[in-house]
Amino acid sequence: MSTPDSTDPTALPATFADPKTLDHAGLEEGTIFAPRFDANGLVTAITQEVGTNRVLMLAHMNAEALALTLSTGVAHYFSRSRGKIWKKGESSGELQRVVEMRTDCDQDAVLLLVEQTGRGAACHTGRKSCFYRVVTDSATLRDAGDPRLFDPAEVYRG
C-alpha cells in the first residue's frame, strides 16, 4: 500500500465496519454499513440506470473501489481480470455519476443507481447494457437488438 495523500480525500484508506462485529439484526436492520467482502475482498455491484431502472452491468468492488465511489460520486470497480481499481469510463469516457447506492439484507452486494454519461454505453461492446442477449428456453441466445452507441475498435484502440 502506498501512503495516502492527506490532501486528496479520495486517497484516504478505505475503512468500513467489520460485519463480524454485528449480530444478525444489526447486519440486516441496522444503520452501520459493514460490507461483507468475500474471500477475495470483493462485494458484487449491480449498476442500474436512473430513470429507466435498466440494469447496465454487474461488476465487483473491493474496499478501495467502494470508498472511492462514495467519496467521488463516480463509479469505481475492481477489475478481476486486470487485478486493479477500475474507474469506469476512464478509457471510454463513459463515466457513471452515482445518484444513489443501496446495500442488500446481508450486505454482500451493492446496487448503484447511476447517470450513464458519455454516449450512454455502459458495455465495452458499445451497447447501453451488458445484458443485450436473451436466453431462450432452448439455451440459445437471441440479440435483443440494442444498438451500438460507439464503435469499440475506435474507442479502445492502441
Next chain:
Amino acid sequence: MSTPDSTDPTALPATFADPKTLDHAGLEEGTIFAPRFDANGLVTAITQEVGTNRVLMLAHMNAEALALTLSTGVAHYFSRSRGKIWKKGESSGELQRVVEMRTDCDQDAVLLLVEQTGRGAACHTGRKSCFYRVVTDSATLRDAGDPRLFDPAEVYRG
C-alpha cells in the same frame, strides 16, 4: 447425482455449452449460451421485477438451478449457505415467474425479469426488494421506507 426421471423434463441433467469451446467473438456476440460458471460452479443472478424494473435480489445459480429455471419458468437458485438448490418461494409462497432471462457480454451473469407472486416480497425480511437500505456518503445506512409485505416470524416459523 440421482438418476434423472425421464418423465419429468425438470429432472433432465443440466448441460450447457462449455465456454472454453468459444472464441472471444463467440462468447460476446454469438448465439450459443455457454455460462461461465466460477470455481464454485456458480453464475451470478440479478432478479428484476417486470414493469417497474426494480432490482429485487441478487443470488447465484449452478447449472442445475439454471436448467430448472429455464425448463420450469420459475426461478431456482443455488443457496450457498445451505449448499443446495433453492426453489425461490417454496417456503414463503413468493414464487417468481420468469418472463425473460438475459446474459451479459462475458456470460458469467444472468438477469431475470420476473413476476413476483405471493405478497410481492422477494426478500426474506418481508420487503419487496433486498435493497431496502441506502448507503450514505458517510457509510451509514438509511432505511428507504419499504413496507414489510409479510411478517417473517410468521412465514418462516418452525
